[in-house]
Amino acid sequence: MALAACAALAPLARAADVDVRGWLDCRLVGRADERSYADGGLGKTRFGGGGVDATCAQAGVAFDAVLAPALAAHAQLQYQATGRDEASLLDAWLRYRPVSTTPLRWSVRLGAFFPPVSLENDALGWSSPWTLSSSAINAWVGEELRGIGAEGTFEWRGERSTFAGVFALVRSNDPAGELLAARGWSISDLVSGLGSRVREPDAYARDEDEAVPLRFNPFLENDGRLGWYAGASWETRGVGTISLLRYDNEADPASRSRGTSPVLSWHTDFWSLGAQSRVGDVVLLGQAMSGSTAIAPSPFFATHTDFRAAYLLAARDRGAWRPAVRIDAFSTDQLPRSIDGRVREHGSALTVALNWRPRAWLRVTGEALHVRSWRNQRELEGLPAQRDDTQLQLGLRVIF
Amino acid sequence: MRVGLPAMAAWVCVSSVTTAGELDVVVVDLHGAPATDAVVSVHGRGAPPAREAVTRAIDQHDETFIPYVEVFRPGDRVVFHNSDRTRHHVYSFAPAKSFEFVIAPGGETPPVVLDRTGEIAVGCNIHDRMITHLYVSDAPWIAKSDARGRAVFDALPAGRYTVSVWHPQLRPGKAEPEQAIDVGGEAASLRFSLPLLADPRPDPDDRERTRY
Numbered sequence: 097m098a099l100a101a102c103a104a105l106a107p108l109a110r111a112a113d114v115d116v117r118g119w120l121d122c123r124l125v126g127r128a129d130e131r132s133y134a135d136g137g138l139g140k141t142r143f144g145g146g147g148v149d150a151t152c153a154q155a156g157v158a159f160d161a162v163l164a165p166a167l168a169a170h171a172q173l174q175y176q177a178t179g180r181d182e183a184s185l186l187d188a189w190l191r192y193r194p195v196s197t198t199p200l201r202w203s204v205r206l207g208a209f210f211p212p213v214s215l216e217n218d219a220l221g222w223s224s225p226w227t228l229s230s231s232a233i234n235a236w237v238g239e240e241l242r243g244i245g246a247e248g249t250f251e252w253r254g255e256r257s258t259f260a261g262v263f264a265l266v267r268s269n270d271p272a273g274e275l276l277a278a279r280g281w282s283i284s285d286l287v288s289g290l291g292s293r294v295r296e297p298d299a300y301a302r303d304e305d306e307a308v309p310l311r312f313n314p315f316l317e318n319d320g321r322l323g324w325y326a327g328a329s330w331e332t333r334g335v336g337t338i339s340l341l342r343y344d345n346e347a348d349p350a351s352r353s354r355g356t357s358p359v360l361s362w363h364t365d366f367w368s369l370g371a372q373s374r375v376g377d378v379v380l381l382g383q384a385m386s387g388s389t390a391i392a393p394s395p396f397f398a399t400h401t402d403f404r405a406a407y408l409l410a411a412r413d414r415g416a417w418r419p420a421v422r423i424d425a426f427s428t429d430q431l432p433r434s435i436d437g438r439v440r441e442h443g444s445a446l447t448v449a450l451n452w453r454p455r456a457w458l459r460v461t462g463e464a465l466h467v468r469s470w471r472n473q474r475e476l477e478g479l480p481a482q483r484d485d486t487q488l489q490l491g492l493r494v495i496f
Numbered sequence: 497m498r499v500g501l502p503a504m505a506a507w508v509c510v511s512s513v514t515t516a517g518e519l520d521v522v523v524v525d526l527h528g529a530p531a532t533d534a535v536v537s538v539h540g541r542g543a544p545p546a547r548e549a550v551t552r553a554i555d556q557h558d559e560t561f562i563p564y565v566e567v568f569r570p571g572d573r574v575v576f577h578n579s580d581r582t583r584h585h586v587y588s589f590a591p592a593k594s595f596e597f598v599i600a601p602g603g604e605t606p607p608v609v610l611d612r613t614g615e616i617a618v619g620c621n622i623h624d625r626m627i628t629h630l631y632v633s634d635a636p637w638i639a640k641s642d643a644r645g646r647a648v649f650d651a652l653p654a655g656r657y658t659v660s661v662w663h664p665q666l667r668p669g670k671a672e673p674e675q676a677i678d679v680g681g682e683a684a685s686l687r688f689s690l691p692l693l694a695d696p697r698p699d700p701d702d703r704e705r706t707r708y
């Protein structure tokens with residue numbers, strides 16, 4: 097039987113085109129003063145607590161295989177060394193995309209994938225090719241969002257413009273949104289993998305009479321409901337691309353996971369609007385997100401948090417030297433206003449990066465990130481709500 | 497690129513012409529940098545003798561079509577080679593010609609006859625950022641600009657010509673830039689400054705971007 101199976105698969109195996117690429121990111125870090133969210137603090141940056149140190153922050157490997165001309169497989173594994181050492185699967189999917197000799201083309205993806213929110217993160221490990229730290233929007237997408245299910249895409253490809261539509265049914269993302277409510281936004285490249293347990297702020301854990309450190313898995317299915325997203329994009333040659341996405345995890349806000357430490361379901365929905373254009377070698381990106389997340393764990397308590405964020409990025413996309421600058425703005429607002437000590441935040445960030453790519457396998461990036469934020473949750477720790485913090489990084493990415 | 501025309505053939509085809517001239521066309525972008533792969537078409541009185549149909553090859557190497565632009569006459573054929581270790585799935589849905597072929601590593605397609613004029617964009621359905629352009633034209637004289645942005649036409653019969661330029665990075669839907677010039681005993685030259693869009697091909701040295 098095994099021999100027969102091998103014989104049947106042999107032609108497929110011979111024909112397969114397999115590409116394996118790995119990456120290693122090492123950093124010299126000038127940490128921000130406030131304790132990082134990755135260590136249970138309320139700091140907005142990946143590295144906090146002050147001081148300077150060197151770390152190999154992450155590594156990973158990406159597998160791509162052409163199983164048949166229309167069938168591709170993709171998976172990425174990562175190792176993260178911030179907050180807690182952890183190896184995890186970032187994404188894994190199969191894509192069927194038959195060739196079309198008409199302007200119409202369709203495809204289907206099955207597996208676990210990032211919802212197509214980000215315009216930034218098209219590099220290995222869902223990182224940004226322009227900066228070390230992702231925008232507030234995409235830092236959150238990388239931490240808490242993953243679609244596990246099926247996604248269909250169709251494209252109409254004209255001479256001047258291409259129009260694309262996407263629709264997906266996904267599951268296992270019911271706690272998504274909790275970080276925005278319990279901790280707020282971050283400016284970071286700490287991406288979660290399937291099975292990752294992200295950390296709540298210690299201030300939140302103590303407020304909820306929970307032991308510190310408090311972690312949860314954002315990729316759980318609690319209620320058996322399917323979530324969905326739908327989007328459209330329009331690209332005009334020489335002008336740019338505009339894309340709109342609606343996401344709703346359809347989580348039952350009264351549901352929770354089973355077990356001794358149940359994880360609540362957060363009903364999270366948002367709109368995301370993005371635009372991309374290019375002037376010569378300079379790429380211009382802009383994204384905005386507006387949504388809400390809500391829980392109703394008992395008939396006597398329900399809470400709802402509105403969240404908004406946006407960024408503008410300009411970066412050179414050719415040549416060995418690639419500078420980039422990005423401005424972020426973000427806010428959250430917990431409702432109803434009658435909640436005692438309701439949590440709110442607002443802030444902005446400036447990221448300036450210079451990338452040097454002397455070889456195809458090497459990227460050296462210097463980045464300065466300054467975050468100004470007001471979050472009243474800091475007062476629970478006896479800290480002022482207003483913070484100004486700066487994180488400096490010199491990053492070395494080796495691709496092999 | 498230099499396009500030659502035997503003096504005898506020119507005499508036969510354009511009997512009223514007694515002198516011949518050279519036309520030197522330089523194509524640059526708006527910053528003055530040479531525009532490689534521009535297709536320069538020359539229309540005027542007469543035409544060189546028709547040549548036999550030929551077969552031209554487009555290679556695929558490092559997930560890049562080589563060349564980026566190739567010029568064909570109606571009736572010419574194209575063959576796609578695959579010099580990579582990965583399969584490619586070349587296709588086109590252009591009105592002038594639609595086709596699709598899966599090409600194994602080291603393999604090639606059968607010849608495809610390009611019988612209609614027009615621009616044929618060709619992609620790979622596996623590696624979406626690969627692109628090449630087949631430009632099929634019946635213009636009397638035609639050439640592709642070289643690395644210095646030059647296309648030279650030798651021994652044009654004396655007369656007035658209209659010269660137009662096409663480039664894959666011109667904004668689609670716009671008329672091709674066009675200039676008129678008199679060609680006589682002395683060498684004539686023309687310069688085109690084109691508002692080129694960004695090159696859509698990926699940076700071959702960028703191994704960091706996802707490929708599929």
